[in-house]
Amino acid sequence: MWKWLHPYAKTEETYALCGRLYPWFLWPAIALLAVGTVWGLAFAPADYQQGDSFRIIYIHVPGAMLSMGLYAGMAILGFIGLVWQIRTCYMGIAAIAPVGAMMTFIALFTGAVWGKPMWGTWWVWDARLTSELILLFLYLGVIALYGAFDDKIQAGKAVAVMSLVGVINLPIIHYSVYWWNTLHQGATISKFDNPSISSDMLWPLLLNILGFGLVAGALACRRLQNEILTREMRRPWAQTLLLSNETGAK
Amino acid sequence: MTVFWSVFRRDWLLAFRQNAEFLQPVLFCLLVVTMFPLGIGPSPATLQKVGPGIIWVAALLSSLLALEKLFKQDFLDGSLEQLVLTPGSLPMLALAKVLVHWLVSTLPLLILSPVLALFLNLTWDMYWALLCTLVLGTPLMSLIGAIAVALTAGLNKGGTLLGLLLLPVYIPLLIFATSAVESASLGIPFTGQLAIIGAMLLFAIALTPYAVAYAIKVSQN
Numbered sequence: 001m002w003k004w005l006h007p008y009a010k011t012e013e014t015y016a017l018c019g020r021l022y023p024w025f026l027w028p029a030i031a032l033l034a035v036g037t038v039w040g041l042a043f044a045p046a047d048y049q050q051g052d053s054f055r056i057i058y059i060h061v062p063g064a065m066l067s068m069g070l071y072a073g074m075a076i077l078g079f080i081g082l083v084w085q086i087r088t089c090y091m092g093i094a095a096i097a098p099v100g101a102m103m104t105f106i107a108l109f110t111g112a113v114w115g116k117p118m119w120g121t122w123w124v125w126d127a128r129l130t131s132e133l134i135l136l137f138l139y140l141g142v143i144a145l146y147g148a149f150d151d152k153i154q155a156g157k158a159v160a161v162m163s164l165v166g167v168i169n170l171p172i173i174h175y176s177v178y179w180w181n182t183l184h185q186g187a188t189i190s191k192f193d194n195p196s197i198s199s200d201m202l203w204p205l206l207l208n209i210l211g212f213g214l215v216a217g218a219l220a221c222r223r224l225q226n227e228i229l230t231r232e233m234r235r236p237w238a239q240t241l242l243l244s245n246e247t248g249a250k
Numbered sequence: 251m252t253v254f255w256s257v258f259r260r261d262w263l264l265a266f267r268q269n270a271e272f273l274q275p276v277l278f279c280l281l282v283v284t285m286f287p288l289g290i291g292p293s294p295a296t297l298q299k300v301g302p303g304i305i306w307v308a309a310l311l312s313s314l315l316a317l318e319k320l321f322k323q324d325f326l327d328g329s330l331e332q333l334v335l336t337p338g339s340l341p342m343l344a345l346a347k348v349l350v351h352w353l354v355s356t357l358p359l360l361i362l363s364p365v366l367a368l369f370l371n372l373t374w375d376m377y378w379a380l381l382c383t384l385v386l387g388t389p390l391m392s393l394i395g396a397i398a399v400a401l402t403a404g405l406n407k408g409g410t411l412l413g414l415l416l417l418p419v420y421i422p423l424l425i426f427a428t429s430a431v432e433s434a435s436l437g438i439p440f441t442g443q444l445a446i447i448g449a450m451l452l453f454a455i456a457l458t459p460y461a462v463a464y465a466i467k468v469s470q471n
Binding site: 082134137138140141144145148149151153154157158161162164165166169172173176177179 | 394425461471
């Protein structure tokens with residue numbers, strides 16, 4: 001049943017798969033983001049309380065969702081890598097970490113920009129803001145740890161362990177800071193049975209969430225290809241590929 | 251169990267035969283705490299307000315410094331590799347090393363804690379809560395820290411990287427511990443926070459030895 005997964009333990013196959021997936025992620029992402037962002041920023045009705053400032057959610061919410069989703073993805077890859085000893089997974093962690101850190105930064109930055117007119121301050125030590133900031137530190141830790149090793153196989157195992165430690169800790173961090181201090185507004189769209197957002201506002205948001213997800217997928221694919229090529233530079237298949245690209249370009 | 255006790259004995263003797271180093275983290279902690287009244291002013295009310303947080307942050311930082319040495323010596327002279335090769339259980343062995351490390355470098359901090367409490371003008375109730383959180387919290391710190399220390403044992407640039415990896419992970423502990431002391435200062439029972447820290451400690455005792463053992467193997471490559 002799992003037979004179709006096995007070839008991807010070989011980096012060569014994964015490289016090819018990423019190459020095939022990349023356009024499927026990229027072009028829909030551009031289309032969705034264009035539609036979602038223009039619709040959300042220009043045509044969706046203004047909020048009766050927050051006015052036009054609420055439009056930041058079209059960037060903020062997708063960024064925040066992906067920042068957590070990508071960390072979970074990293075931890076799952078780490079688990080698979082440690083259990084079944086698949087080094088493509090370690091490369092995947094290294095590929096995803098900077099994308100996740102970027103998404104976390106987007107969420108924090110847009111949150112700060114929104115907080116200035118709404119709460120009257122760029123930053124408060126609120127639970128969600130704090131846990132998002134800690135998430136950014138966890139990502140930076142993973143990136144730094146991966147960079148610190150010269151032996152990248154060792155580095156891969158190390159980041160896999162650290163991302164698992166982080167993922168066990170994330171819920172604890174989340175609930176501890178939540179209990180510590182809270183100002184952020186509650187969840188809006190996850191209440192599926194009775195969402196407290198009008199559908200005119202919801203649709204562009206959903207488009208953008210999907211678009212951000214696809215962009216993250218595209219970036220992760222590209223980064224993974226890059227990682228594989230750098231690591232496998234000495235392998236025959238990589239050299240043939242690089243040489244054929246070079247002659248093709250000329 | 252014999253592996254546990256023999257490693258325990260060996261590390262214990264080693265620590266006392268090289269006794270120049272193991273008081274350094276405690277002195278560091280004392281110095282950090284001394285810096286704060288000089289930095290923010292000697293008003294007793296302010297010190298009492300920020301005191302528990304300062305003591306805990308100082309304890310976190312000094313434990314980071316101390317942890318760095320946990321596997322370093324053994325890694326450099328190759329005895330860590332020999333320990334990996336012993337037929338005994340590696341998680342138990344890692345647990346023994348962490349336990350000795352805690353006894354040698356963190357227990358002095360607990361003994362010193364009345365002085366810290368005195369410096370920062372903590373009341374008796376606050377000090378009692380602080381001591382309870384330190385007793386439960388510092389072993390947790392050593393256990394979780396040991397994972398990252400074992401992973402980075404082979405690197406020459408351990409220090410700052412260790413802080414970057416571990417400080418975010420320590421945050422829940424810091425929050426629960428300082429909130430316990432704050433509850434104590436208001437005369438509210440703080441058993442809830444202690445129970446959470448205790449639960450995290452038990453969880454860590456059960457799981458981290460395996461993670462540390464794996465991390466040691468990774469560092470041996």
